[in-house]
Amino acid sequence: MELPVPVEYYLALSAVLFMTGVAGVLARRNVIVIFMSIELMLNSANLALVTFSARLGDPAGQILVFFVMAVAAAEAAVGLGIVIALFRNRQTVLVNEMNILKW
Amino acid sequence: MDFERIFFFATAGVAVVSGILTITRRNPVQSVLFLIVNFFCIALLYLGLNAQFLAIIQILVYAGAIMVLFLFVIMLLNLGNEEALAEKWGGRKLVAVALSGAVLVQLIAILFREEPGTAGWMSPGFGTVESLGDSLFRRYLLQFEATSVLLLAALVGVIVIAKKKTN
Numbered sequence: 001m002e003l004p005v006p007v008e009y010y011l012a013l014s015a016v017l018f019m020t021g022v023a024g025v026l027a028r029r030n031v032i033v034i035f036m037s038i039e040l041m042l043n044s045a046n047l048a049l050v051t052f053s054a055r056l057g058d059p060a061g062q063i064l065v066f067f068v069m070a071v072a073a074a075e076a077a078v079g080l081g082i083v084i085a086l087f088r089n090r091q092t093v094l095v096n097e098m099n100i101l102k103w
Numbered sequence: 104m105d106f107e108r109i110f111f112f113a114t115a116g117v118a119v120v121s122g123i124l125t126i127t128r129r130n131p132v133q134s135v136l137f138l139i140v141n142f143f144c145i146a147l148l149y150l151g152l153n154a155q156f157l158a159i160i161q162i163l164v165y166a167g168a169i170m171v172l173f174l175f176v177i178m179l180l181n182l183g184n185e186e187a188l189a190e191k192w193g194g195r196k197l198v199a200v201a202l203s204g205a206v207l208v209q210l211i212a213i214l215f216r217e218e219p220g221t222a223g224w225m226s227p228g229f230g231t232v233e234s235l236g237d238s239l240f241r242r243y244l245l246q247f248e249a250t251s252v253l254l255l256a257a258l259v260g261v262i263v264i265a266k267k268k269t270n
Contacts, residue, residue: 003222004107005151011214013115013148017122017141019207024126026199032131032177036138039169040122043145046157054152054230057223059238062154062230066239069164070250074257076169080176081261087180088267 003054010051017044029094031086035079042072111151118144131182135173142166153230 017040024037046065053061086098121140128134142165149158228234239247 005111008214009111012211013118015207015210016119019203020122020126023199023203026202027196028126030131032173033126033134036134036173037126039138040125040141043142047145047148050149050152050154050157054225055222057225059234062157062235063238063243065157067246067250069160070254073164073169074254076172077257077261080172081265083176084179084265093180093182
């Protein structure tokens, strides 16, 4: 069964969203925005997985997206917990002012 | 241009614009709201790819749960005035945009140069709750149970990390 929109378009959109997330991680200093950029990258990878799943007629891609969502939920919870703990100690959310792991 | 293509390009356009706005807004609350718009667009695209269950899960888990968690944390932190969060356009940002743009050009060049492989055949009911649940609880049952352990570990970890030291 042929998809109504070519697979390349979905994958190109996925690439654009992924690189938007990469640019956000590299350019921003606010750690919460960096987390959001990571979520953007996870979502674009999910979009690519669903596209391939539909193209190949294989449900394994959609199952993997399901697990990625579960891991993303855990990651967001742990990451935001770390942000709260850091903010309590340093009163900042800017990554260039967080240097407690620096030697 | 048939309906599916117009739908795809409209949704993709909104997704890209909201993604870019997410990483460029100064106020993180605005970033969260644009990211929710982005997640809704991706859920709509899932519908066009025969992934109805994942579209619903995307809205419930991502736009519902995870982004509300982000909003809660932003409000909990009480970030103060926006001037303190201002970030200037320096050389670092130019490098970031240039690097990601270069990789993007490479990715898209590869995408449109390669010949697509043979398409598979989607069984009737592909992507519904029934078919996904069937493979989730038969073939991928062990992974599914492992996910529950992962979520429990995350739960305990967050409590340990974010708890106030009492003594």
